[in-house]
Amino acid sequence: MKKNANLPALIFMFALLIVWQCIAMGMNAAYILPSPTQVLVRLWELRKPLFTAHLPATMLCTGVGLAISIALGLLLAIVMDASPSAEKMLYPLIVASQTIPTTALxxxxxxxxxxxxxxxxLVTVLITFFPIAMTVFDGFRSAKTDMVDMLKTFGAGKKEIFLKLKIPAALPYFFSALKMAIPMSIIGAAIGEWLGAQAGLGYFSRRMMTQLDGAGVFAPIVLLSVVAMIAVGIVSWLEKKIITWRSSL
Structure with a gap:
């Protein structure tokens, strides 16, 4: 059963690619909608600049932005959980930060x-820190009140309750937030490169668009999608290794 767990997803993806191929062949306008085969061919033709220059630039931006977002999101979640006053002050500001169009900033x-x-x-951090902060904060709040009360009766202080109860309770939420944040960080880096950069997959895609190269526009997008899926898969694998008690429930 486990070996066939991903079979429906693979079949559905294959069906979508066939539909895409048929529509693209029917339109016969590669500069508007290239077919999957044309995109793969163009990806192979552009492999040198994509893999040696533009992919590393995007991954560096994504990695730095994601690291800052994780640190900022965790800090905000901890502060809001520790202080109701801080929650009332920070929560509206965090939500308001997501109402500002990224393309405007x-x-x-x-x-x-x-x-x-x-x-x-900065674009990456603006997009990414929100799900980490909000989801981890919800994870801290998910710690059951009766468990907190029981630890208090045994003489546990705030530090012991946080380390022994709230962190384990928030770990599944953290990994869920991380799986959301990774694709969003890649999107943020690509948006930043699209609007102003000298290297990166977003910049490369915009350059191909000015040349009316539809397959060239899609090639870095496909590469970004593959990188995001691989990264999320690695996080899912780490989640299963670290949160061992979930499989026993």
Whole structure:
């Protein structure tokens, strides 16, 4: 059964690719909608600049932005859990930060930091820290009140309750947030590169668009999707190795 667990997803993906191929062949306009085979061929033709220059630039931006987002999100979640006053003060601001269109702020980041990595990192952090902070905060709040009361009766302080109860309770939430944050961090880096950069897959896709190269536009997008799926798969594997008690429930 385990060997066939991914079979429905593979069949569905294969069916979508066939539909895409048929529609693209029917349109016969590769500059608007290239077929999957045309995208793969173009990806192979552009493999040198994509893999040696643009993919490393995007992954560096994604990695730095994701690391900052994890640190910031965890810090905000811990502070809000520790202090109801901090929760009332920070929660609305965190939510409000997600109402600002990223495409409106990204050009400002470029003006402030130029075409350096930090303009793209800020876009990534702005998109990514929110699900980490909110999800981990919900994880802390999921710790059962009766368990907290029981630990208090045994003389446990806030530090012991946090380490022995709240962190284990929040771990599944953290991994769920991380699986959401990884694709979002890649999207954030690509958006930042699209609006202002000298290298990166987002920049490369925009450059191909100016040349009306539809397959060239899709090639870095496909590469980004594959990288995101691999990264999420690694996180899922780590989750199963670390949260061993979930499989026993």
């Amino acid at each position: 990204a050009p400002l980041f470029v003006l402030w930091f130029g075409y350096t990595i930090w303009s793209k990192v």
